[in-house]
Amino acid sequence: MLHKSIPNNAKLVFKGVIFEVWQWQQKMYDGTFATFERLKRPDTAIVISVVKDKIIILAQEQPDVPDPFTSLPGGRCNSKENPLDAAKRELLEETGYESNDWTLWNEQNPVGKIDWTIYTYIAKDCIHKQPQKLDSGEKIKTELISFDEFLNLATDKRFSEKELGIQLFKARIDKKAKQELYDQIFS
Amino acid sequence: MLHKSIPNNAKLVFKGVIFEVWQWQQKMYDGTFATFERLKRPDTAIVISVVKDKIIILAQEQPDVPDPFTSLPGGRCNSKENPLDAAKRELLEETGYESNDWTLWNEQNPVGKIDWTIYTYIAKDCIHKQPQKLDSGEKIKTELISFDEFLNLATDKRFSEKELGIQLFKARIDKKAKQELYDQIFS
Numbered sequence: 001m002l003h004k005s006i007p008n009n010a011k012l013v014f015k016g017v018i019f020e021v022w023q024w025q026q027k028m029y030d031g032t033f034a035t036f037e038r039l040k041r042p043d044t045a046i047v048i049s050v051v052k053d054k055i056i057i058l059a060q061e062q063p064d065v066p067d068p069f070t071s072l073p074g075g076r077c078n079s080k081e082n083p084l085d086a087a088k089r090e091l092l093e094e095t096g097y098e099s100n101d102w103t104l105w106n107e108q109n110p111v112g113k114i115d116w117t118i119y120t121y122i123a124k125d126c127i128h129k130q131p132q133k134l135d136s137g138e139k140i141k142t143e144l145i146s147f148d149e150f151l152n153l154a155t156d157k158r159f160s161e162k163e164l165g166i167q168l169f170k171a172r173i174d175k176k177a178k179q180e181l182y183d184q185i186f187s
Numbered sequence: 188m189l190h191k192s193i194p195n196n197a198k199l200v201f202k203g204v205i206f207e208v209w210q211w212q213q214k215m216y217d218g219t220f221a222t223f224e225r226l227k228r229p230d231t232a233i234v235i236s237v238v239k240d241k242i243i244i245l246a247q248e249q250p251d252v253p254d255p256f257t258s259l260p261g262g263r264c265n266s267k268e269n270p271l272d273a274a275k276r277e278l279l280e281e282t283g284y285e286s287n288d289w290t291l292w293n294e295q296n297p298v299g300k301i302d303w304t305i306y307t308y309i310a311k312d313c314i315h316k317q318p319q320k321l322d323s324g325e326k327i328k329t330e331l332i333s334f335d336e337f338l339n340l341a342t343d344k345r346f347s348e349k350e351l352g353i354q355l356f357k358a359r360i361d362k363k364a365k366q367e368l369y370d371q372i373f374s
Binding site for chain 2: 170
């Protein structure tokens with residue numbers, strides 16, 4: 001993605017619960033200046049977590065979302081938390097599973113005007129350690145799905161990880177890409 | 188996409204140049220309340236514009252973006268401007284072309300926490316009417332590319348319309364999907 005970072009001379013003009021709004025005076029091509037604006041939000045860490053030949057997905061409800069939806073485990077990085085630690089914490093909280101084998105698989109900036117990276121990890125050999133620890137804004141059921149079911153999520157409207165769409169879709173319809181992704185996740 | 192709209196009881200807490208920040212008190216599953224936040228930005232209208240057997244794309248530079256990038260013609264809807272009018276205006280301003288044959292091809296909400304729709308139109312039989320009218324923050328060269336070159340943009344990192352990636356990619360590797368898209372654009 002075209003990552004448009006926030007320049008050093010930008011000023012924080014609003015700090016919300018999730019989003020920060022930054023503005024600066026940008027010199028234009030004719031020498032005039034205009035106020036430019038960009039946002040910052042905490043990075044996101046999500047996990048393709050492997051239990052034998054299956055992948056954990058979540059059937060989720062949230063209090064402000066009318067219908068249930070499907071996602072991978074994951075969530076926002078806390079302040080000063082690195083994305084790998086966030087991925088481990090979210091996996092444990094949302095599913096009760098842990099892993100000792102982590103790989104960063106994908107890193108994306110989905111929106112040009114927002115300083116926001118989504119890190120996707122593969123966590124192999126996950127083991128169930130403890131019950132879920134959900135907060136008051138979460139209703140989450142974990143499910144184990146096959147690799148083919150996982151690839152089918154590429155075009156599922158209720159699947160929230162849209163940024164993974166192309167890679168999953170490619171693996172769904174191209175044999176070589178499918179084998180490569182299978183090896184990355186399961187081997 | 189999972190479109191999470193801004194609820195009626197939300198309050199505007201910040202209005203920037205592009206983004207508005209809205210907040211509300213959300214009742215959680217345990218009966219407590221938490222401040223929830225969502226953004227609003229002007230909708231975007233983009234255009235697949237057809238000149239004979241070619242499609243117009245833009246080689247763009249912007250004053251705050253380090254490298255040139257590729258996009259379709261299009262831009263933000265002005266206040267109270269409907270997306271079709273915005274698409275027509277942007278096509279004329281950025282390319283100098285006009286069309287009398289418009290179809291809405293795609294409508295997407297790319298980010299869950301932002302009230303923001305991207306409308307993609309097909310404009311057939313485009314005719315060159317006048318020179319570009321660029322503003323002081325735009326450097327744009329128009330280019331005419333073939334259908335195959337257009338499909339290749341699906342995985343081009345410098346192509347800004349990421350939300351069209353899956354559809355273009357599907358057409359690139361699936362014969363039936365390719366013919367369908369070709370017919371939609373050129374027939």
